[in-house]
Amino acid sequence: xxxxxxxxxxxxxxxxxxxxxxxxxxxxxxxxxxxxxxxxxxxxxxxxxxxxxxxxxxxxxxxxxxxxxxxxxxxxxxxxxxxxxxxxxxxxxxxxxxxxxxxxxxxxxxxxxxxxxxxxxxxxxxxxxxxxxxxxxxxxxxxxxxxxxxxxxxxxxxxxxxxxxxxxxxxxxxxxxxxxxxxxxxxxxxxxxxxxxxxxxxxxxxxxxxxxxxxxxxxxxxxxxxxxxxxxxxxxxxxxxxxxxxxxxxxxxxxxxxxxxxxxxxxxxxxxxxxxxxxxxxxxxxxxxxxxxxxxxxxxxxxxxxxxxxxxxxxxxxxxxxxxxxxxxxxxxxxxxxxxxxxxxxxxxxxxxxxxxxxxxxxxxxxxxxxxxxxxxxxxxxxxxxxxxxxxxxxxxxxxxxxxxxxxxxxxxxxxxxxxxxxxxxxxxxxxxxxxxxxxxxxxxxxxxxxxxxxxxxxxxxxxxxxxxxxxxxxxxxxxxxxxxxxxxxxxxx
Amino acid sequence: xxxxxxxxxxxxxxxxxxxxxxxxxxxxxxxxxxxxxxxxxxxxxxxxxxxxxxxxxxxxxxxxxxxxxxxxxxxxxxxxxxxxxxxxxxxxxxxxxxxxxxxxxxxxxxxxxxxxxxxxxxxxxxxxxxxxxxxxxxxxxxxxxxxxxxxxxxxxxxxxxxxxxxxxxxxxxxxxxxxxxxxxxxxxxxxxxxxxxxxxxxxxxxxxxxxxxxxxxxxxxxxxxxxxxxxxxxxxxxxxxxxxxxxxxxxxxxxxxxxxxxxxxxxxxxxxxxxxxxxxxxxxxxxxxxxxxxxxxxxxxxxxxxxxxxxxxxxxxxxxxxxxxxxxxxxxxxxxxxxxxxxxxxxxxxxxxxxxxxxxxxxxxxxxxxxxxxxxxxxxxxxxxxxxxxxxxxxxxxxxxxxxxxxxxxxxxxxxxxxxxxxxxxxxxxxxxxxxxxxxxxxxxxxxxxxxxxxxxxxxxxxxxxxxxxxxxxxxxxxxxxxxxxxxxxxxx
Numbered sequence: 001x002x003x004x005x006x007x008x009x010x011x012x013x014x015x016x017x018x019x020x021x022x023x024x025x026x027x028x029x030x031x032x033x034x035x036x037x038x039x040x041x042x043x044x045x046x047x048x049x050x051x052x053x054x055x056x057x058x059x060x061x062x063x064x065x066x067x068x069x070x071x072x073x074x075x076x077x078x079x080x081x082x083x084x085x086x087x088x089x090x091x092x093x094x095x096x097x098x099x100x101x102x103x104x105x106x107x108x109x110x111x112x113x114x115x116x117x118x119x120x121x122x123x124x125x126x127x128x129x130x131x132x133x134x135x136x137x138x139x140x141x142x143x144x145x146x147x148x149x150x151x152x153x154x155x156x157x158x159x160x161x162x163x164x165x166x167x168x169x170x171x172x173x174x175x176x177x178x179x180x181x182x183x184x185x186x187x188x189x190x191x192x193x194x195x196x197x198x199x200x201x202x203x204x205x206x207x208x209x210x211x212x213x214x215x216x217x218x219x220x221x222x223x224x225x226x227x228x229x230x231x232x233x234x235x236x237x238x239x240x241x242x243x244x245x246x247x248x249x250x251x252x253x254x255x256x257x258x259x260x261x262x263x264x265x266x267x268x269x270x271x272x273x274x275x276x277x278x279x280x281x282x283x284x285x286x287x288x289x290x291x292x293x294x295x296x297x298x299x300x301x302x303x304x305x306x307x308x309x310x311x312x313x314x315x316x317x318x319x320x321x322x323x324x325x326x327x328x329x330x331x332x333x334x335x336x337x338x339x340x341x342x343x344x345x346x347x348x349x350x351x352x353x354x355x356x357x358x359x360x361x362x363x364x365x366x367x368x369x370x371x372x373x374x375x376x377x378x379x380x381x382x383x384x385x386x387x388x389x390x391x392x393x394x395x396x397x398x399x400x401x402x403x404x405x406x407x408x409x410x411x412x413x414x415x416x417x418x419x420x421x422x423x424x425x426x427x428x429x430x431x432x433x434x435x436x437x438x439x440x441x442x443x444x445x446x447x448x449x450x451x452x453x454x455x456x457x458x459x460x461x462x463x464x465x466x467x468x469x470x471x472x473x474x475x476x477x478x479x480x481x482x483x484x485x486x487x488x489x490x491x492x493x494x
Numbered sequence: 495x496x497x498x499x500x501x502x503x504x505x506x507x508x509x510x511x512x513x514x515x516x517x518x519x520x521x522x523x524x525x526x527x528x529x530x531x532x533x534x535x536x537x538x539x540x541x542x543x544x545x546x547x548x549x550x551x552x553x554x555x556x557x558x559x560x561x562x563x564x565x566x567x568x569x570x571x572x573x574x575x576x577x578x579x580x581x582x583x584x585x586x587x588x589x590x591x592x593x594x595x596x597x598x599x600x601x602x603x604x605x606x607x608x609x610x611x612x613x614x615x616x617x618x619x620x621x622x623x624x625x626x627x628x629x630x631x632x633x634x635x636x637x638x639x640x641x642x643x644x645x646x647x648x649x650x651x652x653x654x655x656x657x658x659x660x661x662x663x664x665x666x667x668x669x670x671x672x673x674x675x676x677x678x679x680x681x682x683x684x685x686x687x688x689x690x691x692x693x694x695x696x697x698x699x700x701x702x703x704x705x706x707x708x709x710x711x712x713x714x715x716x717x718x719x720x721x722x723x724x725x726x727x728x729x730x731x732x733x734x735x736x737x738x739x740x741x742x743x744x745x746x747x748x749x750x751x752x753x754x755x756x757x758x759x760x761x762x763x764x765x766x767x768x769x770x771x772x773x774x775x776x777x778x779x780x781x782x783x784x785x786x787x788x789x790x791x792x793x794x795x796x797x798x799x800x801x802x803x804x805x806x807x808x809x810x811x812x813x814x815x816x817x818x819x820x821x822x823x824x825x826x827x828x829x830x831x832x833x834x835x836x837x838x839x840x841x842x843x844x845x846x847x848x849x850x851x852x853x854x855x856x857x858x859x860x861x862x863x864x865x866x867x868x869x870x871x872x873x874x875x876x877x878x879x880x881x882x883x884x885x886x887x888x889x890x891x892x893x894x895x896x897x898x899x900x901x902x903x904x905x906x907x908x909x910x911x912x913x914x915x916x917x918x919x920x921x922x923x924x925x926x927x928x929x930x931x932x933x934x935x936x937x938x939x940x941x942x943x944x945x946x947x948x949x950x951x952x953x954x955x956x957x958x959x960x961x962x963x964x965x966x967x968x969x970x971x972x973x974x975x976x977x978x979x980x981x982x983x984x985x986x987x
Contacts, residue, residue, distance in 0.1 A: 067966055067967055068967075068969070069886075069887075069892070069965075069966060069967075069968060070892065070895060070968060070972060071972060071976075137886070140886060141886040141887060144885055144886055145887075148880075148885075155933070158933060163929065163933050167925075167929075170921075170925070171921075174883075174918075174921055175918050175921070178883070178884070178885075178914065178917055178918060178921070179914050179915075179918055182894075182898075182914070183898065183910060183914060186895065186898050186899055186902065187902065189899070190899060190902045190903070
């Protein structure tokens with residue numbers, strides 16, 4: 001077998017999606033070949049990232065520098081456990097999502113499919129860049145590339161509504177990143193003389209007191225992709241995108257890029273011990289708590305299924321932010337795990353929503369009575385995803401919440417513990433009625449959509465995709481060892 | 495042998511080429527000749543940069559007359575760097591001109607166009623390279639008079655009033671500069687900058703010296719369009735032919751900034767300018783007003799050229815801000831932005847020229863649907879716009895990085911915030927155009943549009959591509975800019 005060094009694997013992980021984008025561009029005229037390239041590229045990326053995992057588990061931290069943008073500031077990559085988790089999640093879900101996309105885009109006769117697949121691939125490349133970024137500047141660059149490359153996907157439909165949504169999307173993400181995140185990055189560079197991610201942080205002795213809290217706030221709100229209120233409005237707006245985009249990008253890749261960056265900054269720029277000395281830092285934690293509860297309450301009031309999922313995502317993202325800001329090693333494990341766990345659960349839910357739409361053109365929860373009999377696979381997968389959100393065994397959601405609670409109790413953050421419990425109840429309140437209606441209520445003929453009076457399951461590729469992710473949600477609960485091992489190594493110096 | 499005459503040739507070649515452009519009766523030959531000369535100028539600028547890169551200063555005595563009696567040209571890193579910017583833009587705009595002026599300027603005026611462009615180039619290069627204060631005024635007038643001509647060549651009748659307005663304002667500015675130089679001569683009896691620099695410290699406290707300083711600041715402030723002396727600029731850029739907007743927009747104000755720096759640091763000396771006259775407290779509020787006010791006004795423009803013109807006023811504000819911070823990082827930021835802004839604004843104006851070539855106008859409304867019809871042109875526009883905003887991997891980011899770092903070093907928090915707000919306003923004004931181009935359909939009755947011809951696309955993409963190249967690998971520009979900044983501030987290289 002060919003021996004590939006971990007450094008070469010990093011290059012491969014960045015380049016495979018880009019080459020895929022190029023191949024898709026060149027095969028515009030032959031849709032089957034084009035989709036072949038998407039699938040091949042995504043599977044290759046998956047194996048590349050998987051091949052990198054043993055190296056990280058063995059304690060290696062492969063590093064690679066590309067170019068020096070400014071004196072002393074390079075675009076560089078370092079793979080550490082947290083980035084590994086994020087990259088693994090994205091690379092595992094891309095092939096499944098591609099399969100699903102093919103079913104969805106063809107099933108709904110979407111326009112401009114080539115452009116869709118190209119920007120999707122570019123977005124994945126920037127996700128890899130974010131996951132493996134070796135310093136804040138590289139992270140910032142790929143963060144911006146991700147925003148820009150997903151903009152055409154959000155506005156894919158091209159109509160007035162999509163355009164307005166695109167404006168909100170770009171408006172919030174660009175203004176927070178340039179307005180808050182960039183100054184924070186420059187500030188770090190100014191005080192510490194470096195922006196390299198280092199386990200334990202780089203700011204010790206360089207900044208303290210209220211300024212430290214201010215810097216932390218610039219990061220938390222500047223990383224708009226983490227959707228801590230009040231920077232969350234872009235997420236529901238982005239739901240006008242085709243469902244595969246909502247599923248992989250706005251439930252997994254983009255939002256996880258946000259919370260990933262938050263955890264990364266807390267663990268590798270500030271360091272837990274330093275942040276504990278920041279006066280008033282608990283107020284940032286309370287903002288995350290507030291987001292968890294309020295977003296859940298808003299989700300409860302949504303009838304549009306995708307909107308409800310979007311608000312649920314906002315609430316779940318703030319779990320990760322909470323996990324980072326509780327400032328306990330155990331809650332950091334919980335936060336890192338939740339990045340993976342929530343990804344599998346939420347993509348299943350979005351897949352189910354898209355599958356319902358493709359089969360029946362239904363978008364609202366009130367129309368779903370009795371749909372479980374027509375679409376059993378979809379709705380069983382949906383139920384598994386929902387159970388994971390509520391955090392009940394045997395779904396993986398239980399694991400991350402367990403660690404979050406452990407960390408919170410260790411630090412005696414009673415507020416955070418209360419919020420986790422309360423939000424579990426709220427999660428149950430907005431998911432269980434859907435499951436109940438789908439399986440136990442009789443179908444109401446008056447609510448059947450005129451166009452699709454009689455429908456069955458969605459196209460096969462979509463059903464396969466959501467079955468895989470639902471199964472993965474359970475498997476991750478049963479065999480969590482790799483994920484746990486990685487999560488426990490986050491922020492720990494070798 | 496030829497090498498030692500390089501500083502003189504850098505100016506003399508385009509100056510002599512200008513009448514030749516007019517005497518060649520064939521338009522196309524005239525253009526080819528002008529293009530060739532512009533490339534030659536670029537090559538000479540590169541050679542000069544290589545020679546002075548290590549900190550040596552070249553001196554050239556015109557006609558063998560020793561300074562301070564004769565005119566002296568002296569080349570250090572700072573002016574070699576500015577020569578490089580000016581000649582590089584010329585080397586791209588001249589080849590572009592041929593196709594671009596076909597539809598914008600009547601054929602009978604083509605030779606006038608090339609002659610005036612060549613004169614303008616010679617004037618700007620001369621202003622940059624000369625070591626003589628009066629010579630600087632003369633060359634400033636050469637470049638200004640030729641640019642009045644160039645602007646009046648615009649196809650819109652309003653180009654004439656724009657040109658006239660610029661003529662009046664420009665002449666007032668030039669007169670102020672002349673008065674300033676005259677006062678200095680009266681005080682010291684010399685016009686040589688190096689000589690002036692040695693004599694001025696003895697005169698500290700002289701009211702006449704202070705008056706000379708004030709006249710020069712206001713004069714250059716007018717030429718570089720410092721708020722509130724910028725009023726001539728939007729009309730001039732908006733109504734000039736596209737190639738002229740690109741050339742003047744990315745070089746003329748830069749050279750004026752260079753001249754301001756030369757007077758502040760070399761002639762008057764940092765001590766007099768900043769400690770005694772405290773000029774930074776004048777420049778900073780005006781700089782901030784420039785970028786805040788102009789960015790805001792740019793949001794409400796309907797014409798893209800006028801919008802970019804206001805954006806230029808804002809960018810000049812950033813450059814002045816860097817000067818007013820009086821630290822190496824800020825000055826580096828200013829010098830970097832001279833280079834970077836030339837690349838972005840030059841590129842964007844060339845893109846607009848390509849749009850004007852195809853659809854005959856450049857109002858925001860008129861670009862609807864061009865995202866599909868002219869993908870390469872609009873793609874270039876998007877990259878240029880990102881650079882204007884300051885997105886990483888473009889040169890705009892590099893400039894912003896240095897500027898923000900400089901304000902942090904000084905501890906001027908509110909200024910940092912204002913820079914960021916102004917950048918966000920750039921998002922708004924560029925995105926209006928991009929959205930129109932990509933999301934609105936061309937009106938049903940509009941004629942179909944093809945992609946712009948390669949002879950326009952290649953120059954435009956050369957500058958736009960440079961935005962990316964120097965945004966990713968900024969070694970060349972940051973090295974030159976920071977050495978020049980250190981040299982001005984008197985640090986050892």
